[in-house]
Amino acid sequence: MDSKYQPQLVEEKIYKEWEEKDFFKASVNTKKEPFSIILPPPNANGSLHLGHAMFTYEDIMIRFNKMMGKETLWLLGLDHAGTETQFVFEKHLKKQGKSRYDYKREDLYKMIWDYVAENKNNIKNQLKRLGFALDWSKEKFTMDPAIVKIVYKTFKDLFDQGLVYRANKLINYCTNCGTSFSDLEVVYVERTDSLYYMKYGPFTLATTRPETKFGDTAVAVHPDDKRYKKWIGKEIEVDGLIGKFKVIVVGDRAVDPKFGTGAVKVTPAHDFNDYEIAKRHNLPMKQVIGFDGKLNELAGKYQGLRIFSARQQVVADLQAKGHMVKIKEDYVHRVGTCYRCRKVLEPLPKEQWFIKVKPLADKSKELIEKKETEVLPKRFKKRLTAILDNFIDWNISRQVVWGIRIPAYRCKSKNSWFISEESPKKCQICDGADFEQDEDTFDTWFSSAQWPFATLMTEGQETFDYFYPTSVMETGHDILRAWVARMMMIGYFSTKKTPFKTVFLHGMVHDPKGQKMSKSKGNVIDPILMIDKYGADALRAALIFGTKEGGDVALSEQKVIGMRNFVNKIWNVGRFIKMNSQVKSQKSKVKSESKNSEVLQELEEEFKKEKKQYIKYMNSYQFSKALGLVYEFIWHRFADYYIEQLKDEVINGNIEALGDLKEVYLENLKMLHPFTPFVTEKIWKVFNKESIFQEQL
């Protein structure tokens, strides 16, 4: 044994061996209790970051449960990440001076497919670097034909049961990226803009968006507002920039009399609140901005102008006309932006597919209440419940080519829709040939919402029955809404069971100052670089050690170094025992009884206590505490105290003392194995044993 543990010489070989021996391959074994985790599928478009490294928690659970005698499955899959991947690819194209519009749908799809295929391997290799005990024989991809088939069936079932509908509603649309998003994908950003007070018939009203005035169909005031009460229900005439027009005045409680002038222009086609007001009062919609981000023919001479220049022009013209009362330039408000390109999202009316969420969310709440699904750490239970209470209908249509194309077809003669899992030969509505498939693809989250059951279903009924519902879903608390809640809704809908018995949430990885890591801040730590320098065990331990369950982790290179030192400590304790075992056999000394029987007794008792506590922590998902416990024991009790006490005897060849030390040490290696799999496996082999992964705790 070297005096230093060198992970660089060890990890790759060991992982290869685990793979070759098929250690991670799970199969149905009715004699054993199943334990299954579905890996949150990484996006197949980039490389691994520290968020992925947090899946170490899953590896810990898998390895621990395996050592506790269960049949463990950790199923690996990758996500096509629709809009996200297409966006990454478009940036790629842009560098070559091209855009998505230069290619036909099929060609673009193919190009992205190849790009993704390359990246998949990259990600997979990086997952191996972390030492993850993933079942590589069951690898899935969200666009596998077998998965797509299930996704189609789910969509059709939802449709048949009235839980999917098509409607022309306001959606968040990015005119730059050319696609819509669900409400969850909107990123709100605080901005300082101008608030314009303009004359509007008999009113003065305040708006941040004067350019949308061509789409106004009403003015709204608070029903109890004495200033304006007399106008409610009346039609007013407004002298506009492109001629006079008439709108009705409505009374609506959504209007805050204290804000601005207490009177609001209602533009149902371009504002979510106004859309709601319009619904309540049966107001017409008038769309004046197109999906290209330009004003349309209804804007008269302003047609063709982009939103921002239209606003400047309209403001200038209103001022010229004397209709601008005042401009408050330091108005701070929040606008929805595109998480991809950061441009302001445009609320636009568009026909899309929506999932009726309420009935599904109610079922999910029941699962939580009945403890069919346990939420850990406990504090996230409230948050998940609140999320389920406030879910609005989910827009699942995306205008990108990279994704699972929606299997909906429009009958042209009847102008209505039918869903078909197979490519239809004829129209299922009129039996004719005149029908076309929806151009849109599913929101990525629609397929990932089905991940736990869809992946297992493709492995056959027996495997599904054995491993489903899965034991634990372990993921970041940041995607509680986008993913966890939706998995519960769709999972229960399709299988009538919770998709996972326990949800275990981990926190975000931050820098040492508690700041989020981001490229622009330059504080990003690359997990692979850390592994190269200090080994996977050190990185893994650094992510777990000294953290609160579900709390954020402040990671620094220093912390990884600290854990590297711990790993080296583990190694050197082994080295000490190994060296003295060899010396002993050479000298064949036979002083078998230790003079330190009290110390040995103490060691045995302390170890028993330690192991009991360890099992308790591990079974209650307190992994950080379990690691802390073993860390403390190995370093500050076993090495600093017991070895020091027994050192002289051991060096002089006392068999009893050495034997007892060795026994306790090997047991501790097993306890450490879920956390630091490589070094423990390596030492196990040094002691002429097979594989620690196959041992029982």
Next chain:
RNA sequence: GGACGAUUAGCUCAGUUGGCUAGAGCGUUACAUUGACAUUGUAAAGGUCACAGGUUCAAGUCCUGUAUCGUCCACCA
């Protein structure tokens, strides 16, 4: 505006049902060491446990309030 979390050593954080001199990692200081490990050991310095009340024999831990920070959600015409 609502919910949740945080506030403990210079820095990053543990401290599970209230119970002995409040802990870890990194950093600092002094000393030690050629045979497990300097990726080490021994020792030390450093905390009115955010603040103010309350419950209790006993509060970092429970309750109430205040302040500051963070996260998520909602609204902002």
